[in-house]
Amino acid sequence: MKPLLILCLALFGLPLLAGPLPAPDAVFRPLDMAEVRLGQLLFYDPVLSGAGTVACATCHHPRFGTSDGLSLGIGDGGVGVGPARVFDAVNPPEQRIGRNSPALFNLGATEFTTLFHDGRLETDPSRPSGIRTPLGADMERGFSSVLAAQAMFPVLSGDEMAGHYSENPVAQAVRQGMLTGPDGAWSILSRRVAEIPAYRAGFDATIGPRDIAFSDIANMIAAFVAFEWRADNSPFDAWLRDGTPLHAAAARGMALFYGKAGCSGCHSGQFQTDHQFHAIAMPQIGPGKAARFERHNRDVGRLRVTGDARDTYRFRTPSLRNVTRTAPYGHSGAYPTLERVVRHHLDPVGWLNAYDPAQAILTPPAFETDFSLMQDRDEVAAIAAANELAPVELSEPELADLLAFLAALSDPASLKGRLGVPDTVPSGLPVSD
Numbered sequence: 001m002k003p004l005l006i007l008c009l010a011l012f013g014l015p016l017l018a019g020p021l022p023a024p025d026a027v028f029r030p031l032d033m034a035e036v037r038l039g040q041l042l043f044y045d046p047v048l049s050g051a052g053t054v055a056c057a058t059c060h061h062p063r064f065g066t067s068d069g070l071s072l073g074i075g076d077g078g079v080g081v082g083p084a085r086v087f088d089a090v091n092p093p094e095q096r097i098g099r100n101s102p103a104l105f106n107l108g109a110t111e112f113t114t115l116f117h118d119g120r121l122e123t124d125p126s127r128p129s130g131i132r133t134p135l136g137a138d139m140e141r142g143f144s145s146v147l148a149a150q151a152m153f154p155v156l157s158g159d160e161m162a163g164h165y166s167e168n169p170v171a172q173a174v175r176q177g178m179l180t181g182p183d184g185a186w187s188i189l190s191r192r193v194a195e196i197p198a199y200r201a202g203f204d205a206t207i208g209p210r211d212i213a214f215s216d217i218a219n220m221i222a223a224f225v226a227f228e229w230r231a232d233n234s235p236f237d238a239w240l241r242d243g244t245p246l247h248a249a250a251a252r253g254m255a256l257f258y259g260k261a262g263c264s265g266c267h268s269g270q271f272q273t274d275h276q277f278h279a280i281a282m283p284q285i286g287p288g289k290a291a292r293f294e295r296h297n298r299d300v301g302r303l304r305v306t307g308d309a310r311d312t313y314r315f316r317t318p319s320l321r322n323v324t325r326t327a328p329y330g331h332s333g334a335y336p337t338l339e340r341v342v343r344h345h346l347d348p349v350g351w352l353n354a355y356d357p358a359q360a361i362l363t364p365p366a367f368e369t370d371f372s373l374m375q376d377r378d379e380v381a382a383i384a385a386a387n388e389l390a391p392v393e394l395s396e397p398e399l400a401d402l403l404a405f406l407a408a409l410s411d412p413a414s415l416k417g418r419l420g421v422p423d424t425v426p427s428g429l430p431v432s433d
């Protein structure tokens, strides 16, 4: 209560804001440091990709705020890291990945029970595995959290880590639909890891001498992500905890965020997310998300998960922690700067209609699908019609204050990473630093 009073009385004399200001009470799961250290090596090791060329860190790198600095990332078929990642001349990807690679901050907090831009992975105690996934019964068991279950997916995606051409056993198994069982993609990868003595020793020390399942690998990676990128020590957190004042512009921006600008209607709670789904007329670039039998480059977001027409073009509210460092923004990375994505919120349909694709951060060559959707007036009109975000009028100084508040959500220790990037990994494959 104290910080709330300080804000309301000392700064603005605003009426007491009813509830939107969060309490500093996030719950983080306890972690085992042996698991965290093993997870660090696995996260940076390309051994988990079919062709041995892509690591989790390829698209989630600390140098780019645990993302990759690209609107739409490049997994298998690319070389380099961050915005400098380009297509491999010999084995280029078939298309871009359809969505922006999200930042990984605070995913060890227990309130993150829904993952991906469309929330297709969710904690669900009514299921035997405790998790609802698009794989249904094909999913393994034994996860420590939804964050661990998530790590099962990128290794199966041809575009991300598995690879495309039936050139490696993992890609072949995925293509044949073999995920579980001794010849399934997950077992192939687990055996690869088990054959590397340093990994076997690491698992002996954490799970004991039994066979390594891919869910064990996933649990270690989740422990690392939760430890490495916990980000609850920003100036905003200090203010929440004991009233340590924010600097004047950030304090004014906070009052706007929780007041007149209406941001906390969706970006609520300690991490500025309600974990819900909203349609905000975000421009759509790239291949979108079509089912295998469909021919379009739309991304209808949450609708694909629930089948409920009200969910059309709804996407998960992203947390805004460290948001100054996680560009580009939006589920397809349409906006390259924080200022632009915030301005989009002030006039969503206006900005959608005026969207200039030249601002996307995509490495050449161009694909036919890169900007074709935004050239189709009916498609753009459909995105606009679903918009639920009301325009807001802010003056230029107010916008500057709002951006100053967003900057006060940065936690320097989390941006640096706690264990950092390892010099080498047990497979001996190169590590992107």
Ligand code: HEC
Residues within 6 Å of the ligand: 048, 054, 055, 056, 057, 058, 059, 060, 073, 074, 075, 076, 097, 099, 100, 101, 102, 103, 104, 107, 114, 115, 116, 117, 118, 147, 150, 151, 154, 155, 159, 160, 161, 221
């Ligand atoms: C080629 C790029 C790429 C690689 C490699 C990759 N990811 Fe991702 N990651 C993405 C994209 C894109 C999404 C969002 C997909 C979506 O929402 O549909 C994502 C989503 C996630 C999320 C969900 C975050 C959230 O808040 O919803 C987590 C966690 C994650 N990745 C961890 C990992 C781990 C662990 C690995 C390695 C096993 C990995 N990623 C490999 C691109 C990548």
Ligand code: HEC
Residues within 6 Å of the ligand: 257, 261, 262, 263, 264, 265, 266, 267, 277, 278, 279, 280, 282, 315, 316, 317, 318, 319, 320, 323, 326, 328, 329, 330, 331, 332, 338, 341, 342, 345, 346, 388, 389, 392, 402
């Ligand atoms: C109606 C709910 C809603 C309101 C109100 C709202 N946002 Fe958002 N915001 C979202 C959703 C949903 C997304 C993601 C949309 C997407 O990816 O297509 C988002 C994305 C963002 C992003 C990009 C983050 C990223 O990692 O890509 C920023 C920054 C942001 N919002 C800031 C704000 C600010 C500042 C305000 C107040 C002016 C605000 N939002 C008001 C729902 C909302």
